[in-house]
Amino acid sequence: MSFRIDPRLPLTGEVRRILADEIGRAISHLETAREKPEQGLHKCRKRLKSVRALLRMVRSGDEPFCRTENECYKQVSALLAGPREATALIETVDRLADAFPEQSAGGGLDPVRERLVLRQHELHAGPGLDAAINAAVAACREGLERIDRLALPDLPEQAADILADGARATLRRAKKALDKAEARGEDEDFHNLRKAAKTHSMHLSLLGRLWPTPIKARRKAVDKLGEQLG
Incomplete structure (x- = not known):
């Protein structure tokens, strides 16, 4: 489904459609994250950002709903922040090495990267990740059930x-x-x-x-x- 509002259709239905699609994809990425956390967590958080951006865009039309749901998905994203940040830090070190090949040629960044990889493995292999994913999936599924409460002027x-x-x-x-x-x-x-x-x-x-x-x-x-x- 498209992440675009069709101006020919009622706004409420379009926003509900996009919310359901983005939240559904976020849940799918969370399930992927159980086996491939580096990929799944990043993609899930991107979907959650899309959800929150949509809620901000239509907030003036149903402020109680949008404010509550935005806070919900902010908290879901926070649940996943630590494990995702562990991967992002490694990616940052790799980008630094690519951007400054001469300065990093001697392997000066290697000890930092090794420590970050170890931290990533600890976060991804521990029980905390499964607990965070389970909580995030539950919150997203509850959010799907609340979508029909949204009511915007059409x-x-x-x-x-x-x-x-x-x-x-x-x-x-x-x-x-x-x-x-x-x-x-x-x-x-x-x-x-x-x-x-x-x-x-x-x-x-x-x-x-x-x-x-x-x-x-x-x-x-x-x-x-x-x-x-x-």
């Missing part, structure tokens, strides 16, 4: 206002993070800017059927920004 004009409100809210967060990054240059400011850019990219994807050509070009630029900030 008149085209009202639906358009809701989508515009959500997109603007993310752009305001991005502008705030950019201002702080320019003024202070703290790591957290750039991290928040990157998160806002990623959310904006997902919003552009959701809106892709409304203005395909300009949105495609903008999303390409936003994705490039996200990679540069990452």
Whole structure:
């Protein structure tokens, strides 16, 4: 199914459809993570980010539902953060080695990488990972059952206002993070800017059927920004 809102259809049905699809895929990735945690956890967390981006976009249309569900999937993502971070740190070391081959030629990063790999194995092999996956799967399945509670205005004009409100809210967060990054240059400011850019990219994807050509070009630029900030 497509991660795009069809403007010809009622907004409530479209958002419910996308939520069900993304949460269902997250559950599938969690099951994969039992045998292949490096792959499954990363893909699951990406799906959860998509779910939360969608909830942010339509929040003004049903704030109680969106606020509650966003917090739910934030907590699910937090359950998986430690095991996923263990892999991400190894990937970061590998990118550093690729980016600075001369400086890392002597194997200076090898001891760091070995310790990170050991930590990854400990996290992935222990009972904590299974417990986290079980809790995450249960929370996602409960979330699937709650989707029908979502109720958004379906008149085209009202639906358009809701989508515009959500997109603007993310752009305001991005502008705030950019201002702080320019003024202070703290790591957290750039991290928040990157998160806002990623959310904006997902919003552009959701809106892709409304203005395909300009949105495609903008999303390409936003994705490039996200990679540069990452």
